[in-house]
Amino acid sequence: MPMLGRTAGGLFWMFRYLERSENTARMLDTGFRIALTGSQQAESEWESIVTTSGARDLYLQKYDSFDQAHVINFLLRDKDNPSSILSSIEAARSNARMVRTALSSEVWEATNETWMLLKQTLARQVSVKNLAEVLTSVRQQSSLVRGALHGTMLRNEIFDFARIGTFVERADNTARILDVKYYVLLPSAAFVGSSMDNAQWETILRSVSAFRSFRWLNESDSSPKAIAAFLILDKRMPRSLAFCYAKLAGNLAYLSQKHAGTLPSLEIAQQTYAKLNDREIDSIFDEGLHEFLESSISDTARLASQIQEDFRFYG
Amino acid sequence: MRLKISHKTTYTYDKPVYYALQQIRLTPRTADGQKVLNWTSTFTGGERQVSFEDQFRNPVDLVLMAGTEKLEIVSEGEVEVEDRNGVVGMGKGLMPLWVFMPKTAATSPGPQLRKLVKPFEKQVAEDQLATMHRLSEAIGEAVEYTVGATTSATTAEEAVVAGKGVCQDHAHVMITAARLLGRPARYVSGYLLMEGVTEQDATHAWCEIFIERLGWVGFDVSNAVCPDDRYVRVAVGRDYADAAPVHGLRQGDAQEELCVSLQVQQ
Amino acid sequence: MTNGKFFDEMSEAGGAPRAPYARYADWFSGEDPKSLLKKSAEAETFFRRIGITFNVYGQSEADERLIPFDIVPRIIAASEWRQLERGIEQRVRAINAFLADIYNKQEILKSGRLPAHIISGNEAYLPQMVGVSPPGGVYTHIVGTDLVRTGENQFYVLEDNARTPSGVSYMLENRETMLQMFPELFTQMRVKPVSSYPAELRRSLSESAPPGCTSAKPTLAVLTPGIHNSAYFEHSFLADQMGAELVEASDLRIVDGKVAMRTIRGYKPIDVIYRRVDDAFLDPLNFNPESLLGVPGIMDVYRAGNITIANAPGTGIADDKALYSYMPDIVEFYTGEKAILQNVPTWRCSEEDSLKYVLDHLAELVVKEVHGSGGYGMLVGPAASKKELAEFEAKLRARPGNYIAQPTLALSTVPIMTQKGLAPRHVDLRPFVLVSPKKIHITAGGLTRVALKEGSLVVNSSQGGGTKDTWVLGD
Known part of the structure; x- marks a missing residue:
């Protein structure tokens, strides 16, 4: 049932x-x-x-x-x-x-x-x-x-929905934190190299509980790009967009096994994940960090509403 | 008399209906002086979910609409009717008589209706049947048959105050009055063969009053007669709400338009 | 502990324990009252943590309350229980026969054993049920018969709850709590288990599936008004324990002639629905059109025989207070036997002589509103002030037909644990009965409700009552 x-x-x-x-x-x-x-x-x-x-x-x-x-x-x-x-x-x-x-x-x-x-x-x-x-x-x-x-x-569908809710919220939150501060991470701002900007990076890292892990992984390089790469693309980091989307695609794939046909929500998750997987941070900066984050936030919102529809949350 | 009936009810909406259920009471039953020779109901734009007999033994089809803009109900068949001078009799139903005594929303008496009933209070103790005949005449005079002055939601009291109404209003007024006089009364919806008219605009309605020893007796106030072999009974109830040909519930805000095409022929 | 006036279930007049309590009393005397009080506090934390709370009517979700739990069990001897069981079974059988009759041929009215006005003027009678014959003639599948005791062999039926009796989750959780707190007691005493109730409920409902359901495992669902309902905990508890879906009206619609629930992979039909939604709200197409808690068309599917609704709509007529005084006649009419369980003597205030008697003796009587429930709109004469008596007298005179009156029963007491040790408090008992076309099952035990206030006779949880675990001993 x-x-x-x-x-x-x-x-x-x-x-x-x-x-x-x-x-x-x-x-x-x-x-x-x-x-x-x-x-x-x-x-x-x-x-x-x-x-x-x-x-x-x-x-x-x-x-x-x-x-x-x-x-x-x-x-x-x-x-x-x-x-x-x-x-x-x-x-x-x-x-x-x-x-x-x-x-x-x-x-x-x-x-x-x-x-x-x-x-x-x-x-x-x-x-x-x-x-x-x-x-x-x-x-x-x-x-x-x-x-x-x-x-x-049990690792069943109940678990999948619990995880999906968690990662939709988390992806949204990480993208928002970055977007509100995106200008701090822009290379032009980084040239200033003032202590205030360091405080800003630290703030960003701390708001996702990643200050220590970032230091640990990136001993010397605390450039804005490294921080952005860490929070957007690093699959070891449990609050990064790539991590969240890998999980979303995975849980949706489990759920889709019992569905006839392909679930539109799975497609969205996979497409979004594809934008993050094996990607260089430079290409994101080339695209425009702010534009990228905005589209990420809207992808997540679209995914959430597609999930709601695919699984008939409401009548 | 053998009557041939063809009745098409069409509901159209300005946008697809999200989810709607319609209870359809458009199937006459073989009983009490009428025999259904053949009858079919078909639904287009909706799906029949279940068919059952309601508490008044009316056959009901429950039809579901989802995502369509139009529901078409075609009910047709032939019915053999006897002339029993309006006497339906005791009936075999289980519904106790007292169910037909209390007022309902459409049959709650007000001052005007009480005034209308007053002169009959004494007579009814002496001769129930004769009183009901006179009551029927009095209502026919007090509420002039006028199309368009009332709606399906008009109450008996409102119709008396307006002094105008259609068969549904006449039935409601008569039912309310009869109950005030201590008689169980019920609403009947059905078909009527009209002389020289084949195409009709709507189904007909009248009422039945329970007269001691005789049982249920029909009164058609609008035509000032007791139903005979031109009348096909389709559904009964305490008032229109119970016996309405279509009673539904719809989700969403689509606007509804109703179109009826009805032929009753010999 | 016995104060002479009331029968104490634990102790004889001289202070010696009554037989069913002998072992318990022995154990108790060896316990440290302080540690028992501590356990009592632990029990409360436990209940709150698992969320066995009820919402108070008309108040926000924030006001979830606990029904206080007392750790002293209410113990019933095997022989006492057997007598009760026979009486309850007879009564429940009669109630179902009565419902079948009153919604079909109404022989009891024709025979004159029950005046028609009791039914005809009664809002609990549902004309929409006329002509419905549910599988096995079972209308009320789940019954909670409220009993009170006044003496060694004197039990009375206070109320037949034939609509949607609640409280069974407390019976089960109370036992669970007692098992965790006092495992040693259960090894010393042979207490009949209650834990099979959910499985029995599942069996009983499955056996009541409509004839068209050919599956050996019918699909069951519990219909709840939602998380704000006062008994929501129980709804989710029962659904969980018996492995049924807990559904709300918004989950349901009519699909292919059946009532079906919306799952993540489409609609699945339901065979039996255990509904905890009142009649008036059950079906906006057929009853109250404003209801958002109901399923439009469920009555139509029901009349067509495609779903079993438990309990059937309209069963409230059987537990209506206006009907109560006729129960001995009803039992006799349908079973041909004298009622085993006694009715509390009742004055019908609609009758002139009775009204006069009631008004003359108001200070001694309990007066109940015919359609009221849960202890609201009720007068307990001996506990009422002069002003309250005068107010009620006015109400009685204005609408006598709305009231019945009963003597103030000397309800038995069972001790509760207080800061000062054991103290007697008045109790009642609600055993839970399951009816299927195949059998009537009564769980050995039930919900003992206890008036926590000294001297109080009102056991309702909404009025400061608590609960106890109820032990029926094995032979």
């Missing part, structure tokens, strides 16, 4: 929202780190973060400036912001409740606990003193759910 389309949709969204909460936590962490250095860059960094999260318009309806307290509150626990960590966790948990029969009890309980914990933690405004701790617990909780997923779930 194939699973219900609604269940597939619920799994997809549950894991998209979990991934989103983790990504938002990571970005907040990065912004906070910059603010701590007392850099003048702080306000524009907070602005970038709000832009990356895709909630810029909504934010500007509520606030005039990108000051730290407002941004943190908006991204952490504002219920009007559907992408805030609290909203994301609530949405993830609602979806988990809806697809509960498809989850192992460990995955469900980890999700439910995450929700109970964060609902309590985020019930009141979080002080600067406690922010780091709260953000760490968001990431830890997300890892807990992912761990339960890997440790206890």
